[in-house]
Amino acid sequence: MLLAGGGIWFATGGSDEGPGPTAGASTDPGPGSTSDGSDGKGKAKDRDQGTHDLRAEADALNAERGPGEARDLWLQEGGVDLPRNGSDVYGPWIVGDTIVKAMFHTLTGYSVTDGSLKWRLRMPSELCAAPSQATADGRIVLGIETGTADDALCNSLQMVDLTTGRAGWRKTYKRQGAWDLLSDVSMAINGDTVTVGRTSRTDAFRVGDGKVLFGELPGNCQPFGFASGPVAIAATSCRTAADDHKEQQVQRIDPVTGKVLWTYKVKKGWEIAQFYSVSPLVVSLKQEDKWAVIVLGENGTYRSQLVGGTDDYATKCGGDLLTQGKNLDNCLGVAADDRTVYLATRPGEDDLTPTNQVVAFDLNTGRAKWKAAAPAGQTLMPLRVEGGRLLMYLAAGRNKGGGIASLPPAGGAPQMVLRHPVAAAQVERGFFDSRVAYLNGRCFLVHARISGIEDDDEKSMKSMAGFGS
Structure with a gap:
């Protein structure tokens, strides 16, 4: 199961002694909430709070479509008045025919087909964290600040049903001590x-009712983050004599009881940076200016370490895209299945027409199997493996539309699955460092952060775009 994928270089080499890093409640939804997207008179608004209706712009782009190009289904503006420094955008989460984003103090649900507003929910305070995935039935718990002061803590939780936009339970939890605060x-x-x-x-x-399941676990090793998904994989830090939290572990933990089911001890001096995938389990590790990627078996045993050679890779994770809420499972530019890990190389910074490659690594040996080049002047970003084929986002270039491309297990030349219109290339190129979601033949681009120089810039900045048949 792919989780969503920076670094300097892979640690390379290995020996007979071990390859690099080694094993061993309130129900009040809060003031100002609106769960039905209404205008207060029972009539649903068909757009968000943005300053312009962009349907005419999308129609104009579609009028210039060439043969075989998909439609620009809809465009959305930021639509929320933000503070001076802007706001992180959490999501998107797709539940049925609804796509949801969250920023500042507002959650908004849109129709995946035409971008019309389905519901809007205002939080009592600013959002500060969110899981990368919702539950199977479309519920999520969001982190919000307690109060509206500049020094407000991120220590409140709000459950929301993403299908209806209705708020459920809300509660606070304690944060104490320097490390925690x-x-x-x-x-x-x-x-x-x-x-x-x-x-x-x-x-x-x-998630259902906010009941506390577990907190601090026995012993001196405590999890500091999990990866979303059906299996609870945790990054754990162990206190040392120097109290520097440098000894870390990968653990599988029962998500109901907190019981540790198995442990993989990371080599001393290395830290867990991200979980690139949980099935297979692919873990990114860091050590000062070094980077390593290891693969573990289902029971936590060591399987392999990727040998990256001299290439520079372009994965971007939570800290690269967001200022708050550093999840361990929200990377761009990496995908994996039961045989292969795929990474995108970084295009040259001085290249006016940047391009890159996708590299496939064998999970059993860690060595590169093949490389596939992106079309000239465009870049590829792995998304996930589906039906044995790697799905990738092809970024728009100068006078070149983007879209969704695929590669077979043996590599080769990328084949287009969904071709975005060339007429929309300039709009699409404005979605740099954005999250990409592809589902049921539709591709969605969502900015990871919205900001502006003037007061209304962030409201009118394009925040979402949808493409499809």
């Missing part, structure tokens, strides 16, 4: 459990 928050959902990780501990709650 200064730590970023990492959230994940495993089944009906939501975990809230920090440097020194993780608290777990039941």
Whole structure:
């Protein structure tokens, strides 16, 4: 199961002694909430709070479509008045025929087909963290600040049904001690459990009703973050004599009881940076200016370490895209299946027409199997493997539309699955460092952060775009 994928270089080499890093409640939705997208008179608004209706712009782009090009289904503006420094955008989450984004103090649900507003929910305070995935039935628990002061803590939780936009339970949890108070928050959902990780501990709650499931675990090793998905994989930090939290572990933990099911001890001096995938389990590790990627078996045993050679790779994770909420499972530019890990190389910074490659690594040996080049002047970003083929986002270039491309297990030349219109290339290129979601023949681009120089810039900045047949 792919989770969503920077680094300097891979650690390389190995020996007979071990290859690099080694094993061993309130129900009040809060003031100002609107769960039905209404205007207060029972009539649904058909757009968000943005200053322009962009349907005419989308229609004009579609009028210039060439043969075989998909439609620009819809465009959306930011639509929310933001503070001076802008706001992170969380999501998107797709539930049925609804796509949801969250930023500042507002959650908004749109129709996937035409971008019309389905519902809007205003939080009582600013959003500060969110899981990368929702539950199977479309519920999510969001991190929000307690209060509206500049020094408000990120220590409140709000459950929301993403299908209806209705708020459920809300509660606060304690953050105490220097490690905890200064730590970023990492959230994940495993089944009906939501975990809230920090440097020194993780608290777990039941999504359905907010019941506390577990907190600090026995011993001196505590999880500081999980990866969302059906299996609860945790990054754990162990206190040392120097209290520097440098000894870390990968663990599988029962998401209901907190019981540790197995442990993989990371080589001393290395830290867990991200979970690129949980099935197969692919872990990104860091050490000062070094980077390594290891693959573990289902029971936590060492399987391989990727040998990256001299290439520079272009994965971007939580800290690269967001200022708050450093989840461990929200990377761009990486995909994996049971045989292969795919990474995108970084295009040259000085190249006016940047391009890159996708590299396929064998999970059993860690060595590169093949490379596939992106079309000239465009870049490829792995998304996931589906039906044995790698799906990738092809970024728009100068006078070149983007889209979704695929590669077979043996590599070769990328084949287009969904071709975005060339007429929309300039609009699409404005979505740099954006999250990409592809589902049911539709591709969605969502900015990871919205900001502007003037007061209304962030409201009118394009925040979402949808393409499809």
